[in-house]
Amino acid sequence: MAKEYDNPEIPDVHTALDQLTVDSLKQLLNLLPDESKPTRKADCVASIERCLSGEKLKALWERLDDTQKLAVAETIHSEEGFFDAARFRAKYGVLPVFGTKKNDWGGTSPSLLRLFIHPFGRYSGGMSGCVPADLKQRLAKFVTKPIAAALPVVDELPDCYEREDKAYEWQAGDQGITILTGGRVYRTPTQQPKVNASTVEIPLTRRDTEGDALAEADLMLRLLDQGKLVVSDKTYLPGAAALRELGNVLSHGDYYPPTAASPDGGDEIGPVKAFAWPLLVQAAGLAELHGKKLALTKAGRNALAKPVAETVRGMWQRWVKGKQFDEFNRIGAIKGQTGKGKRSMTAAASRRAVIEQALKECPPGAWVKFDEFSRHLQAAGHDFEITREPWDLYISDSNYGSLGHMGFHDWHILQKRYLACLLFEYAATLGLVDVAYIEPWEAKRDFCNLWGVDDMHFLSRYDGLIYFRINPLGAYCLGLADQYQPSRPKAKAVLQVLPSLHVSVVSEGLTLEETLFLDIWAERDSDSLWRLDRDKILQAVERGQRVAELSDFLAARDGQGLPETVEGFLAVTARQACALKNTGSVLLVECADEDLAEQIAKHEQTQSLCQRVGPRHLAVKVDAEERFRQAVHGLGYGMLRG
Secondary structure (H helix, E strand, O other), X not given: XXXXXXXXXXXXXXXXXXXXXXXXXXXXXXXXXXOOOOOOHHHHHHHHHHHOOHHHHHHHHHHOOHHHHHHHHHHHOXXXXXXXXXXXXXXXXXXXOOEEEOOOOOXXXXXXXXXXXXXXXXXXXOOOOEOOHHHHHHHOOOOOOOOOOOOOOEOOOOOEEEEEEEEEEEEEOOEEEEEEEOEOOOOOXXXXXXXXXXXXXXXXXXXXXXXXXXHHHHHHHHHHHOOOEEOOOOOOOOOHHHHHHHHHHOOOOOOOOOOOEOOOOOOEOOOOHHHHHHHHHHHOOOEEEEOOEEEEOHHHHHHOOOOHHHHHHHHHHHHHHOOOOOXXXXXXXXXXXXXXXXXXXXXXXXXXXXXXXXXXXXXOOOEEEHHHHHHHHHHOOOOOOOEOOHHHOEEOEEEEEEOOOOOOOOOOOOHHHHHHHHHHHHHOOOOOEEEEEOOXXXXXXXXXXXXXXXXXXXXXXXXXXXXXEEOHHHHHHOOOOOOOOOOOXXXXXXXXXXOOOEEEEEEOOOOHHHHHHHHHHEEEEEOXXXXXXXXXXXXXXXXXXXXXXXXHHHHHHOOOOOOHHHHHHHHHHHHHHOOOOOOOOEEEEEOOOHHHHHHHHHOOOOOOOEEEOOOOEEEEEHHHHHHHHHHHHHOOOOOOOO
């Protein structure tokens, strides 16, 4: 977590001990059986100080258990200077023992660990504290630095997500009562329910986003060029009708069907990719509002002539640094983000920078479980805050449901939900990460302790994100690769490429990756027969992909080599796909007569700004419109605005 204390350092052991009561000091002395048991405070302090110096210090260290030794090591080698319980538990899965309970009123007896990690004040306790500066120097001579937090990954994605369900059974006379996890049950403390655990397997939906993102980024530029994206002139967000229209033209649709909702129909998921794209193009400076429609900016028109992968990289980089929109607003169940609460929200750009740095630690091509990635951020010190004042945020009711209550604003409620939104709605939409997910109401309910969530099936629409992996486009956008090298599915199926441009599946069957790849370049005639399609190939090349990728894919799966007709077809198509170049939009200007068109086209002040395209017409680049107007004004002519 972020720093909890303004000045966490305690200068020396004497200062740490001197702030304690005599009773507390005597409890620490009881941990040292060879020491005398003085009664005066100064003598108690001196006695403990002697044990924390010289050879006795290492002997005390050896008496700590393994977890306590790790706690000391983490504390003296941390940048923050204090023991971070949340980070320690995220890294090791356990917490060290600082003390044992003495009575039912909260009293505790300190463990040996309290001789090393001291509380910040007389009345502070729990698991807070730090190692005094002089003690830290002595310990650093033999306490080695802990190993860095590791992020577990898998090469192959499992077919299912396994969710553990628990049922609680109470005995009420002769009648058993069973309540499933998620229901609220009130019983007397003396009742001890029987816990029955079971595992439910839920199939994963996998979406390889790289190809979709390249196609959709290109599509967005075309829609903007045609003025077909309508947004609010106040919020700059698309309305329900615009979201539906955009969702219908996305490659393979949105992540969830448009009408997807919880089993009782109460909680709708809503759009994800369709919502993200209009925001992404605005944040990247590719679009701006003209009336109630988004239109291409000069940068957007320039992007039409660039490789799409380069445009996507620029969009991600601008999004990470952008200030226009906060993804946490998409966690609609958490209220209070506007008005007073808005002032206490942290800057979204600072959060994104932390998460981007953590993403760079993920090995490209390997699947990462989202829960493990969230845990890794804590364990590795990639900390960020959502709000400076959690009392401003709430669920259902600003009083009872305030997230300021203990346990209501923990990492898994705020930071983890934000992290899922950024990855699922923005990084995946831009094609940086492939995702595997389930319906959000099928995920583990880790928010049931919150007030006001009884009727909620999920806390956010992103709760279903289970796995992700950085793909080649993501590696390029994150700076992990100097150039973009598109994905090439591993060869598993055996294909026969026919002179008729048909591709027949001979054996093994196509994997999902192979199927998605072929779908970019060919039309499917049946489950085992595909046909190379010139129009699809042209569209793929326009999105920045290369025909060589298709040739390599086919050659790797057909041991006979490609027929000459197919090689010729691919060579000609590749050459013709690059025969034309989009250099941006132009205005078609109609002149009063041919003489005027000729005069303007050849005049030294205007000839570099326009080109004659007919007897009375001139073509003027859109970004040169104002310069062209000023030039023709100098010739004594005017041009009505369209």
